[in-house]
Amino acid sequence: MNFDSDAFPFLEGKKFSSGEAFKVAAPQEDVILRKEYLEKLAKGKKIIHVGFADHLPMIRQRIETNTWLHKHLMDTAERVIGIDVDEEATEYVRREFGIEDLYLHNVETDAPLPVITGETWDYMILGEIVEHLDNPVTFLKNIREKYGKNVRRLVITVPNALRRHNVKMAFRGIEQINTDHRFWWTPYTLAKVAIRAGYQVESYEYSESYPVTKWHYRWLLKRWPMFREGVIMVLIA
Helix, strand or coil: CCCCHHHHHHHCCCCCCCCCCCCCCCCCCCCCEHHHHHHHHHCCCEEEEECCCCCHHHHHHHHHCCCCHHHHHHHHCCEEEEEECCHHHHHHHHHHHCCCCEEECCCCCCCCCHHHHCCCEEEEEEECCHHHCCCHHHHHHHHHHHHCCCEEEEEEEEEECCCHHHHHHHCCCCCCCCCCCCCCECHHHHHHHHHHCCCEEEEEEEEECCCCCCHHHHHHHHHCHHHCCEEEEEEEC
């Protein structure tokens, strides 16, 4: 999916409205799964996976249940390197599972990493990261300035503000959230931040984390994708 052309003057700050309406979803034939989408995207490509470690206490369980994203990317990509700020988790993965090409690195504040600047990469994947940041515009801008010449595209996955669970909880007056999150996202707000950081929006999709087995939920999410759990956006530097 992508925005209609009339949305871009607003996204780029050339026009303003306090109540503009944008068409950002349409019925789809199937429900997109985040992991499968990223696997297909990575097939035969060179990938930088930022935040590869996930939560340290859950790494072993996810490897054993074959749900750890970094392993799936390793299985499908031509090459994938892992970047993370968690030293303990990075060393744990190296020690316990013998996985190399992992780097302790803060893409925003550290000096450019030679393994990235020495080559050209197809995608840098930022999975479930920007909702945890105090200033995502500055974060993305720093990545573009350091690595924009080396990384063709950025892929961001975020929680969807309009996910069906949020709508259901709203009827009870409840917000259920990861307490470290600073933001909920929509395609428009994520694109606005990305464009402010100097990127172009290539495409976006609504996604689910796990297969939807109940037929009525599957029907709902195919008919109205905006109720899905997450948003995936592909950006060009």
